[in-house]
Amino acid sequence: MSDIADRVKKIVVEHLGVDEDKVVEAASFIDDLGADSLDTVELVMAFEEEFGIEIPDDAAETIQTVGDAVNFIKGAV
Amino acid sequence: MFDLTGKCALVTGASGGIGGAIAEALHKAGATVALSGTREAPLQELAAKLGERAHVVTANLGDAESLAALPTAAAEAMGGLDILVNNAGITRDNLFMRMSDDEWAQVLDVNLSSVFKLSRGVLRGMMKARWGRIINITSVVGATGNPGQGNYAAAKAGVVGMSKSLAYEVASRGITVNCVAPGFIATAMTEKLNDEQKAKISGQIPSGRMGTPEEIAAAVLYLASPEAGYVTGATLHVNGGMAMV
Numbered sequence: 001m002s003d004i005a006d007r008v009k010k011i012v013v014e015h016l017g018v019d020e021d022k023v024v025e026a027a028s029f030i031d032d033l034g035a036d037s038l039d040t041v042e043l044v045m046a047f048e049e050e051f052g053i054e055i056p057d058d059a060a061e062t063i064q065t066v067g068d069a070v071n072f073i074k075g076a077v
Numbered sequence: 078m079f080d081l082t083g084k085c086a087l088v089t090g091a092s093g094g095i096g097g098a099i100a101e102a103l104h105k106a107g108a109t110v111a112l113s114g115t116r117e118a119p120l121q122e123l124a125a126k127l128g129e130r131a132h133v134v135t136a137n138l139g140d141a142e143s144l145a146a147l148p149t150a151a152a153e154a155m156g157g158l159d160i161l162v163n164n165a166g167i168t169r170d171n172l173f174m175r176m177s178d179d180e181w182a183q184v185l186d187v188n189l190s191s192v193f194k195l196s197r198g199v200l201r202g203m204m205k206a207r208w209g210r211i212i213n214i215t216s217v218v219g220a221t222g223n224p225g226q227g228n229y230a231a232a233k234a235g236v237v238g239m240s241k242s243l244a245y246e247v248a249s250r251g252i253t254v255n256c257v258a259p260g261f262i263a264t265a266m267t268e269k270l271n272d273e274q275k276a277k278i279s280g281q282i283p284s285g286r287m288g289t290p291e292e293i294a295a296a297v298l299y300l301a302s303p304e305a306g307y308v309t310g311a312t313l314h315v316n317g318g319m320a321m322v
Contacts, residue, residue, distance in 0.1 A: 038246060042204060 025067035082107035090165030094264030098290035148198035188232035209252035244310035260316025284317030
């Protein structure tokens with residue numbers, strides 16, 4: 001896994017309190033990892049801070065899975 | 078009784094009678110305060126009176142840029158922002174049939190939209206801290222209505238509905254959102270009334286007198302305290318019994 005993927009995974013594990021092995025690329029934050037809508041807002045905030053990027057609202061809506069987040073961040077940093 | 082040591086509070090409209098008393102009460106309980114308002118002189122005067130832990134952050138809530146900059150400016154001055162008291166408000170009274178679009182818009186802008194924008198602006202820090210207090214000063218007329226104040230009553234009632242919605246969203250993050258609804262309070266504004274007008278007002282109040290700014294501040298202090306952590310989405314009416322809602 002790339003550095004970005006590792007850092008994303010760490011944030012997700014910490015924030016949602018889920019097992020590390022569940023945080024796979026295809027895992028949906030809401031359907032698989034038990035996040036509610038406010039959790040997803042907070043995750044986006046955490047990604048923004050960790051990577052020093054700005055994630056606009058329309059982009060945030062497309063980030064549904066761990067893989068979506070990693071891909072978006074790869075394109076943004 | 079309530080200890081706010083280490084907490085940072087932004088009070089809007091702190092140059093007014095009620096806002097000043099709120100800032101003073103929070104400060105006395107140990108909080109660092111940021112005093113906001115449009116006029117700098119009275120804010121500086123209050124800050125000087127309070128001494129340490131008091132900062133002046135001027136802002137015009139009717140101005141979009143000034144409004145957007147306020148949460149950051151206050152947080153930078155204090156080193157954080159745990160408590161937001163949306164106290165600033167204006168009136169543009171007129172009979173409904175005579176009320177201009179402008180009178181309506183100005184009051185809705187400052188008394189409702191600015192509360193939304195400021196609250197949104199402080200949420201990120203509170204969410205991260207898993208602690209926060211948003212206290213909105215509304216008015217008895219938001220619940221009862223008042224002739225000549227269609228705009229003001231609409232804005233104040235709007236703040237109540239907005240506060241409840243936000244309270245739902247952020248309760249699980251340790252953030253409470255409440256309102257304090259003053260009745261008739263003795264301030265510079267009510268001093269202009271003559272004795273006859275004052276007697277008439279007092280006659281409608283079971284307590285037989287106007288309230289004091291300190292009595293509003295005490296309600297705000299309670300809602301800001303750690304002890305009030307289980308109170309959210311509530312409106313605390315402080316009106317001497319003039320409307321029991």
